[in-house]
Amino acid sequence: MTETRPLPALDEPDTGRFWQATAGHRLVYRECRACGHVEFFPRRHCTECGGMELDERESAGDGVVYSYTVIRRHQHPYFRARAPYTVGFVDLDEGPRILAEIAGDPDGVRIGQRVAVEWEDHEELAVPIFRSSPPVP
Ligand SMILES: [Zn+2]
DSSP: OOOOOOOOOTTOTTTHHHHHHHTTTOEEEEEETTTOOEESSOOSSOTTTOOOOEEEEEEOSEEEEEEEEEEOOOSSHHHHHHOSEEEEEEEETTSOEEEEEEOSOGGGOOTTOEEEEEEEEOSSOEEEEEEEOOOOO
16 A cells, blocks of 8 residues: 555634635735734734734745755654655745655755746645746746
């Protein structure tokens, strides 16, 4: 039997909305109406001011690598079979910082590198994975 990727629950109160949107290849975050704080992941309240009125925004999926690490060993069979692979923080152009896999040769990943989202489709959601993209002119 081939191991499959462990997937998040779609009915979790705070993160459910984010994962539901991924089914349509939409990378959503929230912005507070009261203070303008960019909230990611898209919680129900603003973690800056406690405000409860937040508007949903959508990222185009482009950003830069803030930091990363290369996973060479993993307990879970699915991830063990993927190793070595890269996981990193990506600063999206709209402001949110997202933790995600960065596809491609781990030796090719650099801090500050431009990346763009790609989607790994599953039945009810898609997993955002980033890949190197050409620099913005
Ligand atoms: Zn706020």
